Amino acid sequence: MTDQRDYKGSIIPALFYDDAAAALVWLETAFGFETRLCITDESGKVMHSEMSFADGRIMVGPTGWSDWAKSPKSLGGANSANLHVGVDDVDAHCAHARASGAVIVQEPADQFYGDRTYRARDPEGHYWTFGQHRRDVSVAEMEAATQLKVEYK
DSSP: OOOTOTTTTOOOOEETTTTTHHHHHHIIIOOOOOEEEEOOOOOEEEEEEEEEHHHHHHEESSSSSSTOOOOGGGGOOOSSOEEEOOOHHHHHHHHHHTTTTEEEEEEEOTTSEEEEEEEEOOTHHHHHHHEEEEOOHHHHHHHHHHHSOOOOO
């Protein structure tokens, strides 16, 4: 395991769940994340955790420790962010997630930018997009497909 302090330059999203312990199990089972750190209080409640997927990392914690830490479940399903995770085989990943209880809100489909993606919702309402890069697409192809101006900087 990489030293937990070795994160300079990383962006690590934090997600909040009413039941963080159940979320850890579900994210492992449905999406293939691995719990790498779990901090609990004296009663066993998860207070902070970190999960990894390939080279990526997320933090999972409980709601209730701060007024702004909310689960979409408690906000009528509202989300202010979507997590995008790259996978090796998006169709197989989707099938596994579906079999594990994920709600698939967008079936796997090829996108104008060359990826194949699907979107899922977890039990507390967080939205996840999983993608697999399939082909390189030129700026001209993207602009023709979308009628939008595309600029790489």
